[in-house]
Amino acid sequence: xxxxxxxxxxxxxSEGALVLLRCxxxxxxxxxxxxxxxxxxxxxxxxxxxxxxxxxxKGINGFEAEFKKSETSFHLTKPSAHMSDAAEYFCAVxxxxxxxxxxxxxxxxxxx
Amino acid sequence: xxxxxxxxKFRILKIGQSMTLQCAxxxxxxxxxxxxxxxxxxxxxIYYSVGAGITDKGEVPNGYNVSRSTTExxxxxxxxxxxxxxxxxxxxxxxQDTNTEAFFGQGTRLTVV
Numbered sequence: 001x002x003x004x005x006x007x008x009x010x011x012x013x014s015e016g017a018l019v020l021l022r023c024x025x026x027x028x029x030x031x032x033x034x035x036x037x038x039x040x041x042x043x044x045x046x047x048x049x050x051x052x053x054x055x056x057x058k059g060i061n062g063f064e065a066e067f068k069k070s071e072t073s074f075h076l077t078k079p080s081a082h083m084s085d086a087a088e089y090f091c092a093v094x095x096x097x098x099x100x101x102x103x104x105x106x107x108x109x110x111x112x
Numbered sequence: 113x114x115x116x117x118x119x120x121k122f123r124i125l126k127i128g129q130s131m132t133l134q135c136a137x138x139x140x141x142x143x144x145x146x147x148x149x150x151x152x153x154x155x156x157x158i159y160y161s162v163g164a165g166i167t168d169k170g171e172v173p174n175g176y177n178v179s180r181s182t183t184e185x186x187x188x189x190x191x192x193x194x195x196x197x198x199x200x201x202x203x204x205x206x207x208q209d210t211n212t213e214a215f216f217g218q219g220t221r222l223t224v225v
Contacts, residue, residue, distance in 0.1 A: 032211050044214075104153060
């Protein structure tokens with residue numbers, strides 16, 4: 001069955017530092033991959049998605065992710081963290097049309 | 113733009129009571145989903161629907177029921193509420209194309225006491 005694994009339930013970085021949130025997927029066929037962000041007491045909103053084509057995907061708020069088939073990874077990065085980036089981030093996979101499966105989430109904290 | 117609308121936002125239920133969580137979308141999406149979110153567990157799929165009259169179980173369907181009589185609405189029914197159903201529930205919808213994302217409602221925070 002398709003699934004995603006997010007390494008690290010909590011990541012803390014200093015303001016201005018690199019953000020790296022890890023996501024690995026399990027699938028024999030590359031799926032469609034998504035990163036969502038959830039701010040406190042809100043629903044999820046899409047940050048970016050990989051479908052086909054360019055493996056480096058740019059999203060909103062300066063985030064980007066690189067699809068690496070050889071590593072079955074889709075890690076999320078941002079060069080310089082901002083206080084407003086504090087939130088929970090979810091990686092998700094959609095291989096078949098019907099189901100979207102989410103990882104367990106990574107809470108990102110930003111230190112002043 | 114309304115998007116995906118969930119009601120109510122908060123609810124406290126007593127053990128054994130039942131209730132229906134409402135979800136409506138105005139984007140003409142074929143697919144709709146119900147997830148529950150528990151701390152540290154991510155989102156678990158409860159039920160999903162690929163169109164009016166068609167529903168299927170997700171990862172954690174026990175204790176829940178759904179129906180889909182229209183494209184717009186996808187209510188989630190809790191029968192005989194249990195403390196284990198204390199959670200935040202999210203409804204989402206999407207187009208059927210595999211390369212499209214889901215759009216989420218704001219969630220319903222349910223406490224069973």
